[in-house]
Amino acid sequence: MDTRKLGLIFLGISGFMIIIALMTFAIGGYNLENVDVEEKAIFKGVDGDLTVKKYDYYSVFVTPEYSCKELELSIYRDDWEYFFEDCDAVFNEEGWNYVGYFSPDFDGIMGIDSNLQILIINDNSYLDEGGFEIIISLLFCCSGFIGIIISIIMVFSSSNKTTMMENKQEIIIINPDLNEVGAPNDNSSQTSEWWEISGENKP
Numbered sequence: 001m002d003t004r005k006l007g008l009i010f011l012g013i014s015g016f017m018i019i020i021a022l023m024t025f026a027i028g029g030y031n032l033e034n035v036d037v038e039e040k041a042i043f044k045g046v047d048g049d050l051t052v053k054k055y056d057y058y059s060v061f062v063t064p065e066y067s068c069k070e071l072e073l074s075i076y077r078d079d080w081e082y083f084f085e086d087c088d089a090v091f092n093e094e095g096w097n098y099v100g101y102f103s104p105d106f107d108g109i110m111g112i113d114s115n116l117q118i119l120i121i122n123d124n125s126y127l128d129e130g131g132f133e134i135i136i137s138l139l140f141c142c143s144g145f146i147g148i149i150i151s152i153i154m155v156f157s158s159s160n161k162t163t164m165m166e167n168k169q170e171i172i173i174i175n176p177d178l179n180e181v182g183a184p185n186d187n188s189s190q191t192s193e194w195w196e197i198s199g200e201n202k203p
Helices: 003-033 124-166 194-201
Strands: 043-052 058-062 073-077 097-102 108-122
Touching (some): 003 124, 073 097, 108 124
Antiparallel strands (some): 058 097
16 A cells, blocks of 8 residues: 555544544543542541552642641551641542542551541542543543654655656666768768778779
8 A cells, every 4th residue: 555545544444533532531531520429439537447458549638718727636556647637729629628648568457547537449449430531531642643754754755755766867778889970060080991091093
C-alpha cells in the first residue's frame, strides 16, 4: 500500500481515538463529580474501630459547619499515628469537607478518636465511580497523539519522495566509441587522401 494512503488511514484512526478519549474523560469526570461519599463511607461517627487494607488510601471528611482546624482526630494503631491533616478544599464533597487522609502499612484494625463526627471512604471508590474511565481516556489520548505524529511523518515523507522523483535530472549517456566529434561548417583544412594528391599532380 502507498505510504501516503497508509499515513492518512493512521491519521483517521488516531483522530477517532482522541474523540473517544474526550468522551470517556467527560463521562468519568461527571461520575467523579457526583460521588455520594455517604453511600461509599466505610466509617461514620466520632470514635470506634475500622478494618483497613494494607497500602490502600483513605480520605477523611467532616461536616461543613466545622473547619478543618477545629477537628482533633487520631487514627492509630498501638503507638503509631497514621492520620495526615490536609485541608485542601479541592477535594470537598457535597455536604462534607475534606480534612486529610491515611494509608496503613498493614491489614487489620485501626482505632479512631475524634472530637467531631467524621466520615471515611476508601479512595478505590473513586476508581469505581469514574477514575477508571479517566485513566482509560488518558491512554487513548496519548495513543492518538502518537498516531497523529507518526501519520504526519508518513504523509510528508511520501510527498518529499514524490517531489524528488519529479525533479530528477535526465541522464545523458555519451558513446565511449566516439573519439572525435566533427564540428559542422568547419572550414579548416583537412588532410587529403593519397589519390586526391596524385590527381592534383597530373599534367
